[in-house]
Amino acid sequence: MTAALHAELMKLRTTRLVAAMTGLAVALTALIGVLEAVTAGSGKGMAIPSLATPGGLRDNLASTGFALLVAALLGVVITSGEFRLKTATDTYLDQPGRGRILAAKTIAAAAAGALLGIAATATSTGITLGFAAARGYPLALSDPAIARYAGGTVIGAALLAAVGAGAGSLIRHETGAIIAVVAWGLVIELVVGATVTTAGRFLPYTAAAMLAGDTNGGGMPQIPRGVTALPYPAAIAVLAAIAAALAAAAALTTVRRDIT
Amino acid sequence: MTVIEVRTLVKRFGPAAAVDGLSFEVGAGTVTGFLGPNGAGKTTTLRMLLGLVTPTTGQAVIWGRPYRELGVRRRRVGAVLEASGFHPGRTVAGHLRVRCAATGAAWSRIGTVLAETGMSELAGRRAGTLSLGERQRLGLAGALLGDPEVLILDEPANGLDPAGVLWLRGFLRQLGDQGRTVLVSSHILAEVAQFADRAVVIDRGRLVSAGPVTELVNSAQPTVMLRTPQAQALRDALTSEGAAVRAAGPGRLEITGLGTEEVATLAAALGIPVFEMTTDTGSLEEAFLRMTATEGRPG
Numbered sequence: 375m376t377a378a379l380h381a382e383l384m385k386l387r388t389t390r391l392v393a394a395m396t397g398l399a400v401a402l403t404a405l406i407g408v409l410e411a412v413t414a415g416s417g418k419g420m421a422i423p424s425l426a427t428p429g430g431l432r433d434n435l436a437s438t439g440f441a442l443l444v445a446a447l448l449g450v451v452i453t454s455g456e457f458r459l460k461t462a463t464d465t466y467l468d469q470p471g472r473g474r475i476l477a478a479k480t481i482a483a484a485a486a487g488a489l490l491g492i493a494a495t496a497t498s499t500g501i502t503l504g505f506a507a508a509r510g511y512p513l514a515l516s517d518p519a520i521a522r523y524a525g526g527t528v529i530g531a532a533l534l535a536a537v538g539a540g541a542g543s544l545i546r547h548e549t550g551a552i553i554a555v556v557a558w559g560l561v562i563e564l565v566v567g568a569t570v571t572t573a574g575r576f577l578p579y580t581a582a583a584m585l586a587g588d589t590n591g592g593g594m595p596q597i598p599r600g601v602t603a604l605p606y607p608a609a610i611a612v613l614a615a616i617a618a619a620l621a622a623a624a625a626l627t628t629v630r631r632d633i634t
Numbered sequence: 635m636t637v638i639e640v641r642t643l644v645k646r647f648g649p650a651a652a653v654d655g656l657s658f659e660v661g662a663g664t665v666t667g668f669l670g671p672n673g674a675g676k677t678t679t680l681r682m683l684l685g686l687v688t689p690t691t692g693q694a695v696i697w698g699r700p701y702r703e704l705g706v707r708r709r710r711v712g713a714v715l716e717a718s719g720f721h722p723g724r725t726v727a728g729h730l731r732v733r734c735a736a737t738g739a740a741w742s743r744i745g746t747v748l749a750e751t752g753m754s755e756l757a758g759r760r761a762g763t764l765s766l767g768e769r770q771r772l773g774l775a776g777a778l779l780g781d782p783e784v785l786i787l788d789e790p791a792n793g794l795d796p797a798g799v800l801w802l803r804g805f806l807r808q809l810g811d812q813g814r815t816v817l818v819s820s821h822i823l824a825e826v827a828q829f830a831d832r833a834v835v836i837d838r839g840r841l842v843s844a845g846p847v848t849e850l851v852n853s854a855q856p857t858v859m860l861r862t863p864q865a866q867a868l869r870d871a872l873t874s875e876g877a878a879v880r881a882a883g884p885g886r887l888e889i890t891g892l893g894t895e896e897v898a899t900l901a902a903a904l905g906i907p908v909f910e911m912t913t914d915t916g917s918l919e920e921a922f923l924r925m926t927a928t929e930g931r932p933g
Contacts, residue, residue, distance in 0.1 A: 381736035388728035389721055460719040463686065464776065467713055468736035470685045470702040633686040634678075 378469045378478035386452070386486050395448040396490045399441035399531075403497045406594050407437035411505035422592070425502065426511040428519075429589075434502040435515075435523045436587035438531075439594045441494035442579065443559045445531035448490060449483040449538025450555055454548040462633055472629045480539045480621050487535025491528035495586070499524055523587035526606070530582030533613035537578050540620025544628055560595050567598035574601035578616045581609045635662045637784055637815045638683065643692035645678050645839075652678040654839035655692070660817050660832075665810035667826030667833040667847060668819040675839035676819040677715070680788050684713055696784060709737050712777030713786040717770055717793065722762025726753060726772055729761055730779065739779040747775040752801070766793035774805070785809060787818040791825060803828045827851045858889040858897050861910040868906050875900060 386392050411434055415424030423430035453476075456462040469475050499520065506513065538555060545551035559579040567574030574580050574597075583593050584603040591599040604612060638660035645653040653675040660666045670676050681687040683694040685701040696704060696711060704711065720729055730744045748754045751771040756764065764772065770790055777785060790806075791799050807829040809816050820826045826833060826847060833850045835842040843850060862868050865887055869879045877891040889897055894913050901908050 377736060377738055381732055384732045384735045385721070385724075388725070388732060389723045391723075459721055460716050461721055463716045463719050464733065465736070466686055467684060467715070468733055470708070632681070632688060634681065 375474050375478065378471070378474050379481055381465075381468070382452075382475075382478045382482035383485065386482055391451060391455075392448070392486045392489065395444055395451075395486075396493045399438075399444040399490050399494045400497050402440040402444065403438050403494045404501065406440065407434060407498045407501035410434050410437055410594075411501055414505070420594075424511075425506040425509060426514060428514045431502055431506065431513075431515045432519075432523065432587045432589070433592055434505070435495075435498050435520065436527075436583070436589075436593060437498045437501070438491075438494040438527045438586050439583050439588060441490065442527070442530055442534050442582050442586065443556070443595070445487040445490050446534040446538035446541075446555050446559065446579070447552055448486055449480075449535035449540075450542035450545075450551045451538075451548065452483045452486070452535075453479050453539045453542030454546055454551045455542075457546050458548040466633055473625050476539075476543055476621055476625055476629055479543070480536050480617065483535040483539035484532040484617075487538075488528050488532035490535070491531025494531065495524040495527035498527070522606070526582075526585030526587060526609075529610055530585040530613065533610070533617055534578060534582050536617035537613065537620060540617055540624055543624035544620060546628055564596065564598055567601050571598065571600035571602075574598055575604045575609075576612055578613055581612050585609045585613075636660070637662045638694075638696055638786075638817060639698070640679065640683065640694045641692055643679065643682060643694055644690045645675075645682060645687060646690045651839050653682070653689075656836060656839060656841055657692075658834045658841055658844050660815060660834075662815050663810070663813045664831045665806060665816040665818070665829060667823075667830035668817055668836075669821065669823060669826060669833055669850075670819075670836040670842075671821055673838075674821075674836050676821075676836065677788055678839075679836070680713075680715060680786055680817075680819060684711075684715070684786065686715075706738075709739065709780040710783045711786065712780060712782035712784070713788075714770075714773035714777045714790060715786075715788045717766060717773060717789075720761035720764075720769065720772065723760055725758055725760055726764070726775075727757040729772065730776060733776050733779055737780055743779050743781065747778040750778060751775040751805075767795060767798040770794060770798070770802070782814065784815045785817070787816070789819055789821070791820060791822070799825070823850065856890075856893065857914045858892065858894050859886070859910075859912050859914065860889070860897065860901075860908050861886050862901070862906055862908050864906045867904065868901055868908075871900055871904055871906075872897065 410422050413421040414430050422433035425431055425434060456465055465475060541555055542551045545554060563577045563579050567577060567580055580597055580601060581604060583597055588597050590597050590601045636659045640656055640658050643653050643656045656679060668676055678687060682689050734741050748757055751774050753771050753775055756768060791802055794802060806816060806818060830847045833847040834844045862885060865885050869887055872879050872889055877889050880888045882888045
């Protein structure tokens, strides 16, 4: 297991995948964060409340919604990319224990997702606090609250990357897996959450976004109205359970398939 | 001593059998050509041998055990199955570092295998910028990281230019001379005959023949081509010896049914000068046609 994990982490260090995906996450966070900060308190369209209020600060700190989705895609590419690039053959030749490889990939994806989450939350926090300070607002959120949302972003990104790794192992076809994850995050969770509000908070993207500070009816992508956030530890447990369930499903099905 | 053993191996994909009751052995320290036309089941067999494809029935083992159960000895088996199985953005050295991490091979081997495969100057190049020949060499470098006793290579000459093929031929022979056991698949008999000791020939997933490669080459009934100023006289003499002779231009003959030495001896005995003589050992497909015709199987 140690060798497999070492190899998977080295794979990530020897390509630009993590840097590119982190760059994309930071760019999306910065775009949304700045737009939200500029329009905060204007009352126009989907503008968030003023950065002078706790709600406004929280919403701006949580401008990492698309970054969380990118973290899930990072996990997808880490696993399914092996089949697109035909590197799976060497991977399984070097380490025939397929369950071990899947576990190593899931952990490596979570580590990469955490890095992405750190970069994204640093971006949103910098923008939020910078705009609030520039406007001369006193900080309306406590330091622990800010740290809680930042930690939620990092944990959410890590676990969504692990979820993505499981999805990529199950679907294997990289483009198909990417489409499935994007559709899930942008459409399916919104529809399910809006129609069955009690179930919404157990869905992976929603749980991660709410860990990062999103509230119902807010966020980008939007969290459905009426969905209440799970307690912090429960949200982490739900995400970890979904990642484990996907990995287990993959281990019992697609991971056993022939490498042809 | 038998190193590789394939026992009544069967692999079905739906109703079609890619490998159909195949059995053969590869002895220690031999270079064995694994021959068959495209679609014969060579790649599927090698993948079953290496634990990537699960057999429907039968077994393929190395040192008496399935590849997955070799434990630390697995490191002493090197394999190249994909000519393009590299991340295009990863450097040559980076690729080898990943494989060292996965297998536990020492990092100091990277420089050694790069030198052995002539890739030292390309260590910093990204795999996506390598030519097909360079990628084949990188694949071989990866397979050599564990200083393997057994090497399994799937069509390593595919896509190589003549210089690359020449290099590969010498490289494989050198590996054999070092006492390593090499199993290398190909669909070109003439190529395998240059470096292999033995040949295992399969067609439609079944064994056609197994034995010394010279026997297989001889079974392909080589064509002797020569140029002589007394073509008619030599033709008559060769025909009377049972050879099939065809005129291939002014003063040129193509002879089958007799070997080079027999033709040359006959010409010398008759005092007929021969200016040029070459042998075409024929393609594997031609050999197959003859083999299947002998066995009464459809061609």
